[in-house]
Amino acid sequence: MLLSVDGLEAGYGRARVLRGVHIAVREGEIVCVLGANGAGKTTMLRTISGVLTAWKGTIQFLGEPLTGPIEGRARKGLGHVPEGRGIFASLTVEENLVLGLSAHRDRSPVAAWPHILDVFPALRPRLKLRAGTLSGGQQQMLSLARGLVAQPRLLMVDELSLGLAPVIVEDLYSLISKVREAGTSFLLVEQSAGVLSIADRAFVLSHGETVLEDDARNLRSTSFGKLARVYLGSGAVAANSLD
Numbered sequence: 001m002l003l004s005v006d007g008l009e010a011g012y013g014r015a016r017v018l019r020g021v022h023i024a025v026r027e028g029e030i031v032c033v034l035g036a037n038g039a040g041k042t043t044m045l046r047t048i049s050g051v052l053t054a055w056k057g058t059i060q061f062l063g064e065p066l067t068g069p070i071e072g073r074a075r076k077g078l079g080h081v082p083e084g085r086g087i088f089a090s091l092t093v094e095e096n097l098v099l100g101l102s103a104h105r106d107r108s109p110v111a112a113w114p115h116i117l118d119v120f121p122a123l124r125p126r127l128k129l130r131a132g133t134l135s136g137g138q139q140q141m142l143s144l145a146r147g148l149v150a151q152p153r154l155l156m157v158d159e160l161s162l163g164l165a166p167v168i169v170e171d172l173y174s175l176i177s178k179v180r181e182a183g184t185s186f187l188l189v190e191q192s193a194g195v196l197s198i199a200d201r202a203f204v205l206s207h208g209e210t211v212l213e214d215d216a217r218n219l220r221s222t223s224f225g226k227l228a229r230v231y232l233g234s235g236a237v238a239a240n241s242l243d
Helices: 041-049 070-075 093-099 109-119 121-126 136-148 166-181 193-197 216-220 224-232
Strands: 003-012 015-025 030-034 056-061 078-081 154-158 185-190 201-206 209-215
Touching: 003 041, 015 030, 015 041, 015 185, 015 201, 030 166, 030 193, 041 078, 041 154, 041 185, 070 078, 078 136, 093 136, 109 121, 109 136, 109 166, 121 136, 136 154, 136 166, 166 185, 166 193, 185 193, 193 216, 201 216, 209 216
Parallel strands: 015 209, 030 185, 030 201, 078 154, 154 185
Antiparallel strands: 003 015, 003 056, 201 209
16 A cells, blocks of 8 residues: 555644544555545645644555654655645746755756656746746646656645636646556545546545545446535535536
8 A cells, every 4th residue: 555544633733623534545546535625635635744743543655654754754755735836936937846856855856857847848938937927727737747856656736626727627637647657646635526537536524534435436426416415515516516
């Protein structure tokens, strides 16, 4: 198992957010974690990546306990693209990509460019531009590229589709599928059920707990009504239709 999270509890100060999260990602998989706003998805990713300290439970990566600082977890092959893209608007595209190697000082940025720019060709003519001048879709491409420049074994992405037009989201999903074929696994956290179109398996969080696990194909068909009841709410089903 590439990533295994069992009984995870965490929070902020005295406020407990995660109350028993169980997820797993196998090598070569795209796994999505769905849940409404406030379900604990971002807190889960922050705890796995080391931004927050786990209160209880276990996190294993490549069969070993995942502990220690963020940089050490990154060197083990764990990448994290935070919610809101997290790019540095005043820096150039190239400078943002270099920051993706900040935990890997022994690697040359130049050596990573051909691979990354082949996957994200739209960034090639924009390397010297300030990241803040890019469109929303291009900024999300940059955040993904920065997360992939170190060639992680697993890349966790928080709310890839947030604030983007559906056609742009579909393009980004296609890019993720392409990168998966090259050997990178993904853990995608989303509110939108559209991510099920590229996922292999899915977990649903509600109030800080894992309440549902299933094959993504099943959730797209026979279990969609159940999924909607768990976290979308009756008014959101049409807006998140998978047809």
